[in-house]
Amino acid sequence: MTAAINRTPLASDDDWWRSAVVYQVYVRSFADANGDGVGDLQGIRERLPYLRELGVDALWLTPFFTSPQIDGGYDVADYRDVDPMFGTLADFDAMITDAHALGLRIIVDLVPNHTSSAHPWFRAALAARPGSAERERYLFADGKGEQGELPPNDWESIFGGPAWTRVADGQWYLHLFDPAQPDLNWRHPEVRAEFEDVLRFWLDRGVDGFRIDVAHGMIKAEGLPDVGFNSMTTGRRQSELLGKGRLPYFDQDEVHDIYRAWRPILDSYPGGRMAVAEAWAETPQRLARYIGPDELHQAFSFDFLDATWSADSFRKVIDTALAESTIVGAPTTWVLSNHDRQRHVTRYGDGEVGLRRARAAALLMLALPGCAYLYQGEELGLPEVLDLPDELRQDPAFLRTGESRDGCRVPIPWSGELAPYGFSPEGCELSWLPAPATWRALSVAAQTGVPGSTLELYRAALRIRHEHPALAGTAGAVTWLEAGPGVLAFRRSAGDTVLTCAVNVSGAEVVIDGYGRPIVASAELTEQGGGHLLPVDAAAWFERR
Template identity: 80%
Template sequence: MPPSTDSSTAPAPTTDDTWWRSAVVYQVYVRSFADSNGDGTGDLLGVRDRLPYLRDLGVDALWLTPFYRSPMVDGGYDVADYRDVDPMFGDLADFDVMIAEAHRLGLRIIVDLVPNHTSDAHAWFAEALAAAPGSAARERYLFRDGRGTDGELPPNDWESIFGGSAWTRVPDGQWYLHLFDPAQPDLNWQHPEVRAEFEDILRFWLDRGVDGFRVDVAHGMVKQDGLPDVGYSSATGQRQVELLGKARLPYFDQDGVHEIYRSWRPILDSYPGGRMAVAEAWAETPQRLARYVGPDELHQAFNFDFMDAVWSVDSFRKVVDTALAEAAVVGAPTTWVLSNHDRQRHVTRYGDGEVGLRRARAAALLMFALPGCVYLYQGEELGLPEVLDLPAEVRQDPSFRRTGESRDGCRVPLPWHGDTPPYGFGPDGSTRSWLPAPTTWGPLSVAAQTGDPASTLELYRAALRARRAHPALTAAPADAEPATMTWLDLGPGVLAFARTGPAGAAALVCAVNLSGAEVHLSGHGEPLLASAPLTARDGGYVLPVDAAVWFERR
């Protein structure tokens, strides 16, 4: 398919402006999804080739991790050119082909936006390094003089998320701020050129037809005036990153970020088809997180508390109640996330092996039954575990070099078919893969699971079909009476609730057994879907340990 000569007219899949309120969004880690040319790296044409798989899975949209021109120090989150595609992923023509085909198949495209920092290979930063201290070029970033007799100490005690100081000294003696890797210098969002640049970047991609943005480090950008010390650091026994989402830091969740999003919302609203933005934001309270969402700011914010819930009724119920209450205050749906490219896969978090997989399957049915929007991470529909034994020499996460912690284990390329690595990741005959896959993944491949009613892939497919079709789970328009959710008491260790839709329609009951022993359930209707086989007994059904079931009640 040739690229469009007028990408600004790329059609959206439908005209529903509220699609994002109940969408199932599939995160594509582009580098690890599908390789079209055999070089061992996933690319945009690989995404294009696999779009029918995602359509048939039943998702509504794809979120693509950064594919922009980059030195790839941090997997593309170090952007050198926000308006171009890195050659390892293709080119702009490939992007146009991919998004046109996605829209033709009814899929929307959300792209990552990285506004807190650029790459040190960005033209602006090169200009800043070549300029003198106090120059206009340096004002786009956060350059400061150091402390100490000769400025030999960093300007303050701020730490990088990846470990170590958040400051790096340049040859002329000044220091620049990088809350992540030194190759990711933070921008100065008090500078009008920075604000104007990103407004133009938004329009560039909206004109090419993108349906939304995932805003990376949405709680960053604005720093507290004066850049004051935090007051504690690794030297005192506590890393500052441990307070992320628990306390206010002078470099995160400052009130000024909301002014930025209020300037972006009219741009999004000026395009047809319900263009949206979701915040990757960490805040010390749910109330502060809710501030990122509203009719004059962003459409959604990720609910990471759901990802952090432990395997207990109390933990999940507290997270769900808090998220739904805060979402109701701002009039927006909440989001549910079990895994992403920055966190250990939930099969492994839940215990790994058979236990972890059982719980992951049950958690999926729980998540799909909740009201709101769902974000899936590629491979969770296959039940992939974290790869814990990657050799040090192949790991590429910059945090690994600074702290020994690595996110590479959740970024191993997907297994598509075959019995040996890389399992069809590239074209037929290709044996290259930028990270090695385990030799045990053959039974987890897409081909191996397709058609097997007991597989995790077919469970996801069935759940997403039911979620889209069942009147108790489908979302009502924003101005209509929404489907209701009511908690049920089905005994100790059982998390259960009912979803009811329009009058006269069947209700859906979701029950998850977290008790540690099988439970007998009766009087809730007929099973619609279960994460593990049920046994009929005494007019009801026995729900196994670490399993979930959907009953349809009329």
């Protein structure tokens, strides 16, 4: 059994988010308590002791609000209620009460760029006439061409295809994602007031923070100007500019006015309520603008998601993120996987190679200063499920582009020899997506207490991260070390105590010497001379006091 982690009581640490480890719960795929094959809030509540023992500080829950579920709940029809698929508000209240009692905080996913087409506001807009007050809450526009038969501009949906859909009276409405997700008009005071009230609704229920979906997207350039190209005209998708260039519908300066209005609301509640932006910007300086004492607390650093398995790539990602952190005086936020990207076991090569590298990458990330976000199942070493039948896929992007995020959303395995591996109650075989037969060996039960398992590696690393003076809190800046070609090594220190993280991406075994005794490693180390032999695609933490 892993030793218990010492925790600071919730009410006494307003800066908890600066060094927290946050576990992303994809709600429909975490744990199913009622046997319908879909994860729910009661399932999360029952598994809270597992998450406490794992050693995380907070849970980020993907949207559980009332929704037609066209885009996995990111199409919200009622921001103040729980979808019956996931339970009730009473279930949420019971879950958050239990989480707080265990020292776990709760972050909820807020979706402010767009609503569901089933939202009462949008239904009223469709029933109203062009130019009506109801339509002003969204982005309706007249089309181009003699009869308005062409879209108002060349904007493209992130999910592929045009970002405009025409309604019966001839006008068009904007949806940067699925047609079932109409974009809101954030220059409308009623929209701003509504979401400020939504924030207070969930803060009053005790939530500790918000993950802001598409935080860069709420304001569109005046006049809705063309981008100048799209996949129909050049074969190049506009989404390729995300994080690399400017688009008239993303990262507009006026978006920061929204967060300057939100920050006082967060600050008016006790206990360090926070918000983290899912934001893409063309430069580190522009991304840094989302963070600060008058705006949001964090913005995700997504560069790890695109890093290749090389010392140079990882070093560049880390140096860039730490430089951004210095710009804003706020901690870096690290991510290896999430619900929108292929799991990093598969990105790093899949199979045994991918798993070895994923385990090493976890130690690399968890040794860095700042906040780390884990995606459910990565502590089990889950790979992407690449062979889901097309007819079972539910990602709306799949029908438009052939690309699917369903493979990283398969329900995680808890126990047993047969699918769905304890995801649903005993005797229930329902699961909204099927888990592969190979996952029986990756379940929580199969790995618990097994030396060298990925689960026990995460438990050990998280315990050390919380308790080691060189890693705990915000202590210990990164100092790079010269460790030979293909070896990434840095140290963090607190007083006379030094922790060194070494990662071998060289393609051959290397001897690590002079860093002290190993305290955790992603692969077995052997002594050689006065040092230790670090295997290929492995990482280890060494301590010297």
